[in-house]
Amino acid sequence: MALAIKVNGTMQSVDVDNDAPLLWVLRDALGLAGTKFGCGVAQCGACTVFVDGKPMRSCTLPISALGTREVTTIEGVSGREAEAVQQAWIVRDVPQCGYCQSGQVMSAVALLKQVKKPSDRDIDLAMNGNVCRCATYVRIRAAIHDAARALEG
Structure with a gap:
């Protein structure tokens, strides 16, 4: 299913399952490999990204839970x-x-x-x-x- 996601200030379209974890969408569908897989259960922090400016673990966050919120990865963090x-x-x-x-x-x-x-x-x-x-x-x-x-x- 094609979903729209705003990552690092740019709208992206990804063809993934609704329950795909954000981490794998970032890494596999968008090629943003800076966010790492560590434990897969949101306990180690290697997969931390910002969702609407707040740190969140991306390994357990389904892409469908994002809605219109904006994601910032290590590649896009600035300021x-x-x-x-x-x-x-x-x-x-x-x-x-x-x-x-x-x-x-x-x-x-x-x-x-x-x-x-x-x-x-x-x-x-x-x-x-x-x-x-x-x-x-x-x-x-x-x-x-x-x-x-x-x-x-």
Whole structure:
């Protein structure tokens, strides 16, 4: 069935089943491979995208549940917060294997859009459910603090 979906600011038509998870529509139908499959049960965060600006797990979200809402993937994330997070990630050398990083970045950007000076607790709550097999959590937290400071000045 052909469905219309707005992804990264562009309307797309996809021919998929109504119950197809958004993750696979993004990866397989639209070729946006930056969003990763991790667990398939919305527990690891690798598949995090924005739906109407809010972070959501795409591996369990059926495409039919989107309606007219807009999806933003790691390929389309932009703005001051995204730039600050990406720069802080580089400076702090956050990624190791890199597999979880698109979901980590999306969650960090969402946090900084809501909380300008996050505490460690704010960061822990916002990043909860984003699993990093390489355990770079200390660097992730430091990078989020760096990004927040960069956004201040």
